[in-house]
Amino acid sequence: MVYPQQEGLMSIEATNHYLETAANILGISERLKTVLKTPRRIIKAEIVIERDNGELATFVGYRVQHNNSLGPMKGGLRYHHEVCENEVESLASLMTWKTALVNLPFGGAKGGIICDPRKLSESEIERITKTFTDQIRDVIGPNIDIPAPDMNTNAQTMAWIMHEYSKFYGFSPGVVTGKPVYLHGSLGREEATGLGVTLTIENLLNDHQRSIKDATFVIQGFGNVGGIAAKCIHERGGKVICVSDVSGALYDKKGIDIPTLIQHTHEHHSIKGFQDLEMISNEALLSLECDVLVPAALGDIFTKEVAENVNASFIVEGANDPTLPEGDEIFNKRGIIVAPDILANSGGVTVSYFEWVQNIQRLSWTEEQVNQELQRTITNAYQRVVKLAKKENCSLRTAAFIIGLGRVAKANLTLGL
Ligand code: GLU
Numbered sequence: 251m252v253y254p255q256q257e258g259l260m261s262i263e264a265t266n267h268y269l270e271t272a273a274n275i276l277g278i279s280e281r282l283k284t285v286l287k288t289p290r291r292i293i294k295a296e297i298v299i300e301r302d303n304g305e306l307a308t309f310v311g312y313r314v315q316h317n318n319s320l321g322p323m324k325g326g327l328r329y330h331h332e333v334c335e336n337e338v339e340s341l342a343s344l345m346t347w348k349t350a351l352v353n354l355p356f357g358g359a360k361g362g363i364i365c366d367p368r369k370l371s372e373s374e375i376e377r378i379t380k381t382f383t384d385q386i387r388d389v390i391g392p393n394i395d396i397p398a399p400d401m402n403t404n405a406q407t408m409a410w411i412m413h414e415y416s417k418f419y420g421f422s423p424g425v426v427t428g429k430p431v432y433l434h435g436s437l438g439r440e441e442a443t444g445l446g447v448t449l450t451i452e453n454l455l456n457d458h459q460r461s462i463k464d465a466t467f468v469i470q471g472f473g474n475v476g477g478i479a480a481k482c483i484h485e486r487g488g489k490v491i492c493v494s495d496v497s498g499a500l501y502d503k504k505g506i507d508i509p510t511l512i513q514h515t516h517e518h519h520s521i522k523g524f525q526d527l528e529m530i531s532n533e534a535l536l537s538l539e540c541d542v543l544v545p546a547a548l549g550d551i552f553t554k555e556v557a558e559n560v561n562a563s564f565i566v567e568g569a570n571d572p573t574l575p576e577g578d579e580i581f582n583k584r585g586i587i588v589a590p591d592i593l594a595n596s597g598g599v600t601v602s603y604f605e606w607v608q609n610i611q612r613l614s615w616t617e618e619q620v621n622q623e624l625q626r627t628i629t630n631a632y633q634r635v636v637k638l639a640k641k642e643n644c645s646l647r648t649a650a651f652i653i654g655l656g657r658v659a660k661a662n663l664t665l666g667l
Pocket of ligand 1: 324595596
């Protein structure tokens with residue numbers, strides 16, 4: 251079975267648009283802009299595996315290594331039937347600006363395999379993962395490029411990569427992050443992206459004399475990012491009025507009982523059928539009246555039309571690349587404040603960094619230590635972004651890109667092209 255490569259939305263053009271805006275404010279030369287936009291390496295691998303029924307199947311996998319001037323390249327690996335080279339390139343570039351923004355000693359990379367994990371058995375996914383690892387093992391490593399979980403991949407996937415890689419290079423826990431805690435992973439890593447989104451919301455609301463306790467939330471996506479963010483918001487007294495997954499969106503204006511919904515999803519693998527609550531469409535979710543809207547699913551959702559109908563005061567981007575430039579322009583015009591992805595979802599890669607440090611030093615941090623450092627890192631980045639946005643009179647996104655890009659540009663210039 252071969253999954254055709256889908257023509258993805260032009261994500262890389264959106265990312266390069268944000269990059270251009272920041273580069274022009276920084277006065278970066280055309281020459282350097284070209285260097286910053288160009289990925290170092292794009293790997294396309296054909297993955298041939300034997301399916302459980304004995305037939306052969308071929309899948310296509312990508313790893314885009316975008317920039318390594320600040321350190322080894324870092325970024326997730328996703329499994330999705332809509333993965334395409336263009337999108338992976340855009341996500342790799344975003345990782346470069348994200349790690350630079352939060353001051354991590356990493357560059358940016360991203361990977362993806364075109365497959366639908368719902369149609370594959372656990373052992374087929376294991377074979378796909380190990381075959382892909384085998385094909386890219388020469389160009390990844392604790393000091394070269396360090397994959398991590400992303401959409402539809404998890405601690406188990408990372409354990410398979412570590413295992414396959416270590417066969418050739420010896421014990422190498424630092425080759426991936428997001429591993430199971432009992433297999434050299436870090437406490438707090440699984441929750442880190444959702445917690446980071448919540449910490450960003452906390453900072454943003456505090457700045458506007460508001461608090462999570464007196465706000466309403468709509469969350470698109472109920473996976474590792476949206477589900478954990480919903481849990482953290484609920485624990486802090488926030489009212490989550492709508493959440494969604496592939497089956498649709500669940501709406502209750504009185505506020506959803508998130509812990510019980512999480513239990514329900516563990517049993518039913520879907521939010522559908524929960525307490526007979528009303529189901530609404532994804533479009534309806536995006537236009538619900540609320541204080542904070544959190545996109546935490548796929549990218550490229552805020553087109554001009556969708557952005558015009560948004561009825562929230564704040565958008566906090568848990569997903570990567572959810573806003574197209576045309577949507578961003580509308581948000582800026584309408585005074586809707588957007589905490590951009592490279593800031594709002596940086597919690598995951600931040601704790602990945604802590605995991606990598608623990609692996610290198612062969613020691614473990616407590617969960618309290620991890621979460622304290624995460625809070626410090628996110629708050630610090632948030633404050634730098636807000637300060638610069640005020641100074642430049644620009645959006646938080648432009649400010650975040652200026653900081654990330656500025657750091658990478660300076661490193662590139664110092665190291666030599
Ligand atoms: N996939 C996550 C992201 O997009 C985490 C990457 C990592 O931990 O390296 O930021």
